[in-house]
Amino acid sequence: DTTSAHGGKLINLYVEGEALLQEKEKAKSNRSWDLTTCQMFDIELLLNGAFSPLTGYLNQADYQSVVEGMRLADGTLWPMPINLDISQAFADETTIGEEITLRDPEGVVIANLVVTDLWTPDKTLEAEKVFGTTDTAHPGVRRLLNEGNPVYVGGTLTGVTPPLHYDFNQYRNTPAEMRQHFAELGWSNVIAFQTRNPIHKAHVIMMKRLMAKNQANLVIHTAVGRTKPGDIDHFCRVRCYEKVLPHFPAGTAEIRLLPLAMRMGGPREALWHAIIRQNYGFTHFIVGRDHAGPGRNNLGGLFYGATEAQELVSSLQDELNIQILKAPFLRYVEGRGEFCEEHELLSGEAGLYISGAELKDKLCHGEDIPEWFAFPEVIEELNRTLPPRSKQGITLFFTGLSGSGKSTLANGVMVKLRELGGRHVSLLDGDVVRKNLSSELSFSKEHRDLNILRIGYVASEISKNGGIAICAPIAPYATTRRSVRSMIEEVGVFVEIHVATPIEVCEGRDRKGLYAMARAGKIKGFTGIDDPYDVPENPEMRIDTSQYTMTDAVEQVIERLREMKLIA
Ligand code: PPS
Numbered sequence: 001d002t003t004s005a006h007g008g009k010l011i012n013l014y015v016e017g018e019a020l021l022q023e024k025e026k027a028k029s030n031r032s033w034d035l036t037t038c039q040m041f042d043i044e045l046l047l048n049g050a051f052s053p054l055t056g057y058l059n060q061a062d063y064q065s066v067v068e069g070m071r072l073a074d075g076t077l078w079p080m081p082i083n084l085d086i087s088q089a090f091a092d093e094t095t096i097g098e099e100i101t102l103r104d105p106e107g108v109v110i111a112n113l114v115v116t117d118l119w120t121p122d123k124t125l126e127a128e129k130v131f132g133t134t135d136t137a138h139p140g141v142r143r144l145l146n147e148g149n150p151v152y153v154g155g156t157l158t159g160v161t162p163p164l165h166y167d168f169n170q171y172r173n174t175p176a177e178m179r180q181h182f183a184e185l186g187w188s189n190v191i192a193f194q195t196r197n198p199i200h201k202a203h204v205i206m207m208k209r210l211m212a213k214n215q216a217n218l219v220i221h222t223a224v225g226r227t228k229p230g231d232i233d234h235f236c237r238v239r240c241y242e243k244v245l246p247h248f249p250a251g252t253a254e255i256r257l258l259p260l261a262m263r264m265g266g267p268r269e270a271l272w273h274a275i276i277r278q279n280y281g282f283t284h285f286i287v288g289r290d291h292a293g294p295g296r297n298n299l300g301g302l303f304y305g306a307t308e309a310q311e312l313v314s315s316l317q318d319e320l321n322i323q324i325l326k327a328p329f330l331r332y333v334e335g336r337g338e339f340c341e342e343h344e345l346l347s348g349e350a351g352l353y354i355s356g357a358e359l360k361d362k363l364c365h366g367e368d369i370p371e372w373f374a375f376p377e378v379i380e381e382l383n384r385t386l387p388p389r390s391k392q393g394i395t396l397f398f399t400g401l402s403g404s405g406k407s408t409l410a411n412g413v414m415v416k417l418r419e420l421g422g423r424h425v426s427l428l429d430g431d432v433v434r435k436n437l438s439s440e441l442s443f444s445k446e447h448r449d450l451n452i453l454r455i456g457y458v459a460s461e462i463s464k465n466g467g468i469a470i471c472a473p474i475a476p477y478a479t480t481r482r483s484v485r486s487m488i489e490e491v492g493v494f495v496e497i498h499v500a501t502p503i504e505v506c507e508g509r510d511r512k513g514l515y516a517m518a519r520a521g522k523i524k525g526f527t528g529i530d531d532p533y534d535v536p537e538n539p540e541m542r543i544d545t546s547q548y549t550m551t552d553a554v555e556q557v558i559e560r561l562r563e564m565k566l567i568a
Pocket of ligand 1: 401402403407430431434443447448449451452472473474475476512514523524525526527
């Protein structure tokens, strides 16, 4: 029975047999759009019906209606805009009614898309309406405003090849398969637990309580698409869930993967999560405190109230075919040796809790994790993936004007780090990179960005493998430096060092005679003269090399790294 799906019918956009051959044939002559890694997540869930009743990307009328009021134009609840964002150049060649072939990053045909709508959305308005803010500290807003393509396509999809996965295939299935699986197990009540974090003792107790109360089985249905920047990767998380499963009574709980690109959209996202789980055939869905929370805003406050998501989704219960369960917030009471809900605390009793961020911090600093909080086998698994800071990969990113002393300082720091030993060190000096990695690039804004992103890419590979990458480009633009930072922070520690030598000093040194040439107009677009340098706002360190001898400056940097517990 698939009528319980959202909209009354479970969608499956894949075709078979003769129809499939026809789609493959058309793909040979269609123009192709190569889906980005992010776009791969949405399309997988569109094609397999997890996004029922959607049969493709939202057309403009549905988009507007979703953005404004969380409903499709026909009134069906749907909180999240799902569109294919394409480049202006590709859009310029696209016509309404045209069929485009969508391919995975390796070129495999995933689906054909008949274009019904093509428009340039007001993304600022979208951010305001969907996320309630335009603050780019919100990861969903940042991605929407800074990372996506400018033009949206709406249209219907026909599926050709399901996106291929190599990892944890035993835990991946379509909504139709999941429904079949529950039927075979005879599970009539099944709770979905959405998570993007490791699971600890309080979570398990909370889930067991809800299982007992609702006479239900449970699936840890973890988001493994894009989650919040800085999250522990899903490989490690799933290994942790495997360690947690034996703590449930045998045969009552399972693990499944959901390739969802989260938007960290709080209440709206919680509603979306519930609808998706309804489509997978779950009967109950747990909405947590601060569900799909985006973290802190630029002023240090929260974007949404802690219970806002629970309230919104519960208020729409009548329109859903899935029972919404509010997760109780459990805290550990030392005197009693047990976990209690807020209302169970006696006056004067304090409950203990360790947040995900605090836990990560403790692991990074090699601190012991209390037994009451976590399963030791989970901690062991986390320690394997999250070594203490003194063993993590690092990128030291020196930025500053030409002649500020970046290269000299970077060289000195490199030598000193090699003397200390422990990690491999690679230097990506501005000039050296320009000769090798970026030899064809100019100093236009576009090319400088490309140059910095290439440096960032190489540095992230080095840091990912536990080494130290030292970069020393000018890197004049704040947005590009921010992109590099987020790239590195996915895999290691990013240390931005602003070499803040005043321009008068740099120009006075003029070791290469470039300032003189720039002043004479012989070089155009020279940083600090007729091209901007955005001063870093919150670098990990700022140093003016004109105030110190180079030996002292190097020592200052090493001292700062010690202070950050990055080196012993
Ligand atoms: S950027 O902006 O980060 O891509 O620049 P970068 O790769 O670090 O290259 C800077 C070096 O190139 C020389 N050079 C210029 N710098 C700035 N602006 C213009 N127009 C320019 N043209 C050439 C200059 O020698 C820089 O080297 P450093 O070591 O910084 O002095």
